[in-house]
Amino acid sequence: MSELQLLPTGPFTRQQAEAVTRRYHNIAIEDDQGSHFRLIVRDPEGRMVWRAWNFEPDAGTALNRYIGQDGICRALSTD
Numbered sequence: 001m002s003e004l005q006l007l008p009t010g011p012f013t014r015q016q017a018e019a020v021t022r023r024y025h026n027i028a029i030e031d032d033q034g035s036h037f038r039l040i041v042r043d044p045e046g047r048m049v050w051r052a053w054n055f056e057p058d059a060g061t062a063l064n065r066y067i068g069q070d071g072i073c074r075a076l077s078t079d
Contacts, residue, residue, distance in 0.1 A: 006067055007060035012039070017054060025072040041066045 006020050014029075017039050021027050030051070031038040040051040041063065050066040052059035 005064055007063055009061045010057055010059065011055050012060050014054070020067065023074060024067065025074055027067065027071060039063055041070055043070060044072065
């Protein structure tokens with residue numbers, strides 16, 4: 001079984017993070033400092049499941065795992 005790969009295994013860009021937030025209801029950019037920010041995965045009740053700063057050496061590795069387990073996809077538009 002292949003693991004979901006939305007982000008690179010290491011640091012990620014704002015553009016990559018924004019693509020993920022557009023795809024999932026429960027993933028958001030928080031603690032935005034301009035040059036750096038955190039991507040946060042929350043459960044359906046709004047509790048934090050995982051978070052990582054975009055510059056962390058292995059940020060994408062854990063985030064991809066939690067997105068795959070806990071990500072709530074947005075409905076695809078039929079327009």
